[in-house]
Amino acid sequence: MDIAPSPIPSRTQYVQEAVKRAILTGQLRPGQPLVEAELAAQFGVSKTPVREALKTLAGRGLVVMSEYKGATVRTVDTAMAHAVYDVRLLLEPEALRRTVAAGAGLEDAGAALERSDAAADPAGRSLANRDFHRALYRSCGNPLLTRMLDELRDQAALVSAVAWQAVPSWEQEAREHREILARACDGDADGAARALHDHIASFVQRAFPKGE
Numbered sequence: 001m002d003i004a005p006s007p008i009p010s011r012t013q014y015v016q017e018a019v020k021r022a023i024l025t026g027q028l029r030p031g032q033p034l035v036e037a038e039l040a041a042q043f044g045v046s047k048t049p050v051r052e053a054l055k056t057l058a059g060r061g062l063v064v065m066s067e068y069k070g071a072t073v074r075t076v077d078t079a080m081a082h083a084v085y086d087v088r089l090l091l092e093p094e095a096l097r098r099t100v101a102a103g104a105g106l107e108d109a110g111a112a113l114e115r116s117d118a119a120a121d122p123a124g125r126s127l128a129n130r131d132f133h134r135a136l137y138r139s140c141g142n143p144l145l146t147r148m149l150d151e152l153r154d155q156a157a158l159v160s161a162v163a164w165q166a167v168p169s170w171e172q173e174a175r176e177h178r179e180i181l182a183r184a185c186d187g188d189a190d191g192a193a194r195a196l197h198d199h200i201a202s203f204v205q206r207a208f209p210k211g212e
Contacts (some may be wrong), residue, residue, distance in 0.1 A: 003051035025123035095137035104139035163207030
């Protein structure tokens with residue numbers, strides 16, 4: 001029996017997720033060109049799903065589209081890093097405070113920490129880190145707040161990927177993650193929120209100090 005080819009939307013999704021993963025794990029570097037023909041050949045698709053995938057990634061802040069230069073991986077600088085993390089500082093600690101106050105379970109956050117500890121490479125740690133942070137806020141009780149943080153986390157992960165290449169700080173961040181989770185599991189909503197705020201603020205300042 002002949003199997004019909006996958007519809008374009010699913011091909012687009014496949015390319016989109018593969019390119020996003022490559023960007024967020026550092027396989028594709030900031031400023032690197034994303035050539036439609038090359039990606040189409042790599043993934044065995046036409047240029048149409050590649051083009052649509054890149055447009056979506058541009059809308060999520062991971063890719064820059066230029067009429068003359070084509071598509072490139074977004075470059076991270078100090079201004080961009082602080083803009084993204086300023087929004088995280090405004091939203092994420094409050095979302096965690098609400099999650100803890102609601103008595104929501106945090107088992108997935110603990111599982112993400114275990115995956116991070118067991119990861120064999122930076123890519124695995126990066127993906128586990130994203131899962132950890134999402135597990136802290138996804139049960140905050142406000143779907144709009146959750147969606148806003150979901151839309152931001154790809155850009156935050158891009159900032160982190162660039163920072164970790166220059167200043168590896170996995171062990172320190174793992175300790176901070178465990179402290180945040182411990183306070184949250186103890187029901188200390190305000191303490192967990194403060195610890196998360198300090199964690200986010202210290203990371204961006206350490207990796208992208210203003211004035212340099």
